[in-house]
Amino acid sequence: MNKKQYLAAFGTGLLFAFGLALSGMTLPSKVIGFFDFSDGLTSWDPSLAFVMGGGVLVYLPVWRLVKGRARPLFDERFRLPTRKDIDGRLLLGAALFGIGWGLGGYCPGPALTSVGSFSSKALVMVASMLLGMVGFQQLDKLRARSKAAREVPSNGKVAS
């Protein structure tokens, strides 16, 4: 990793936060308003769709331009997801995230950005979010370890 990459990471984080705050997504009421049809269209707030639409409007053409390139500007190669399979883990994870998102009105970006503004409610949300992240990572590690243990032959020697 070089200094340029570190600077780019900080700069894009900063810009991301400005975008989130300007868009209104740091207001849980607007997120919940997008999913709220209790008064029909009167209570509905379509803003969230405009935020995602705006993001895709910029990212999609840039992605098309970048796709054929050999490397990004500050690194030797791209580090992008390659998986294509839709498994139960993806869907269950997304479902749990969706329930939490609807419950609190915060997804990870706006929650972290709001902590920067010293919002105590966002701080509570982020603290338990980090706990949830560590919780999954530890469970996943345990699972991987017990799977590896099962694959070792009974005499304890790993076949070479």
Next chain:
Amino acid sequence: MENFTPYTSLAGGLLIGLAAAGMLVLNGRIAGISGITGGVLKGDVGDTLWRFLFVAGLLAGGFAYSFVDPDAFSIAIERSTGALVVAGLLVGFGTQMGNGCTSGHGICGLSRFSGRSLAAVVTFMSFAALTVFLVNHFFGGVL
């Protein structure tokens, strides 16, 4: 649609897209907040500082913006601390399990026509809507 803010929301979305595009063009990575944050917690050698700096950028951005417009962070929903704790645990656990959130699967994944991301977005949007419906229906919108 009394709270609809089409212009600022679109403008904010364009900035978010620009930030995510910057991460792709400059560092060659997906700007997924939950993935980047989860990586800070893993603490792998050589793969942590840039993630930490990105999150620091988010916090610094929120801090700076709170001077420009403090109302951007006012919480006008009725959610107890307990509800937020449960929400946080679900968001943290779920985004690690499902490999992404609104930024990584939503903006980056949909733009890349990723089938996995589309499946994730449809799922988390549906469950968020269902949750809001249930909170409104059974708790009068207060939890």
